[in-house]
Amino acid sequence: MAETKKVRHILSLSGGKDSAALAIYMRDRVPEMEYIFSDTNKELPETYEYLERISSYLGKEVIRLNADVGFDHWYEMYGGMIPSNHRRWCTRALKLKPFEQHCGNDEVINYVGLRAEENRSGYISHKSNIKAVYPFKEDGLVLRDIEAILRESGVGMPPYTKWGRTRSGCYFCFYQQKIEWVRLKETYPELYDKAKEYERPYEKTGNFFTWSQGESLVEMEQPERVEQIKREHIIRIERIKARKENTTLLEIFADAETTEEPDDDDDQGCLVCQL
Incomplete structure (x- = not known):
């Protein structure tokens, strides 16, 4: 048998x-x-x-x-x-x-x-x-x-x-939204600095890669840019809150994070990191 x-x-x-x-x-x-x-x-x-x-x-x-x-x-x-x-x-x-x-x-x-x-x-x-x-x-x-x-x-x-992070995964996860990078900088400045160290020219091509699409962490941490990111995030939260009734705060923040950058939301391959 x-x-x-x-x-x-x-x-x-x-x-x-x-x-x-x-x-x-x-x-x-x-x-x-x-x-x-x-x-x-x-x-x-x-x-x-x-x-x-x-x-x-x-x-x-x-x-x-x-x-x-x-x-x-x-x-x-x-x-x-x-x-x-x-x-x-x-x-x-x-x-x-x-x-x-x-x-x-x-x-x-x-x-x-x-x-x-x-x-x-x-x-x-x-x-x-x-x-x-x-x-x-x-x-x-x-x-x-x-x-x-x-x-x-x-x-x-x-x-x-x-402290406002919505996802698990590496502290330098490239799917983080800009407001999450700002929160990382404020909560764990040493980890933000470690993430910056990876942003250097790729030796095979000389191309400069950044964690956040189109913006380096050095640029993002400038005081004026930090304030701009915070203002834009508050506006986005208020807009979502006005559209939705009977919604938990967690749902509002989660929605804000996933709609910040529509061109960069292809996270299908990374659900194993974030669920």
């Missing part, structure tokens, strides 16, 4: 609210769940703190992948070319590849925290042995439900939301 092949259940945590809420939601539904985190070694301090908080609630270790080969290793491998929405080598090398290596050839069900109201789909894996499932979509859970799960569990929202 053929032996039934064991199926592994894996949930990837990003340090964001959605994957955290999904881990809490699935804890008692799938006791054999594996919880993993692909570490870039460039995360915010609050991200590591949040992962410890989640692990404590789950009563299980969050397995760290890639901890010994972080961003700088691959940065050197790519010749000092920083990633961007057109050059997303960081997602492939630091998130997707370690995840697929962890899965191996086993049959895997991968749990993804996309919510019911989200009209997007993130690349998880093209490997035939890995099947992605979306419990929040299947059960009709939206953002307010995710907030309730986090609040009622005691895990709470990611700590970086207290």
Whole structure:
């Protein structure tokens, strides 16, 4: 009689609210769940703190992948070319590849925290042995439900939301909006300065790459520019607030971040970082 092949259940945590809420939601539904985190070694301090908080609630270790080969290793491998929405080598090398290596050839069900109201789909894996499932979509859970799960569990929202950051991922993530760069500068000036150090001419072509499209961090940190970014962000928040009634503050800020730069919103490949 053929032996039934064991199926592994894996949930990837990003340090964001959605994957955290999904881990809490699935804890008692799938006791054999594996919880993993692909570490870039460039995360915010609050991200590591949040992962410890989640692990404590789950009563299980969050397995760290890639901890010994972080961003700088691959940065050197790519010749000092920083990633961007057109050059997303960081997602492939630091998130997707370690995840697929962890899965191996086993049959895997991968749990993804996309919510019911989200009209997007993130690349998880093209490997035939890995099947992605979306419990929040299947059960009709939206953002307010995710907030309730986090609040009622005691895990709470990611700590970086207290200073206005809306996403997980590296502190220099190129998908940050300009207001988030300003907040990083004000909260962690040393990390902002470290991010600036990566903005230098690419040795193979001499091209100068910046984290934020069309503007260097040196330009962005000038006092006049900082004030301009803050003013524009307040105007955007007020405009969204006027359009929407019965909307939580979190939804307003999230909407503002995703609509700041319409030409730079192709984040499909990075959902694995940000959910």
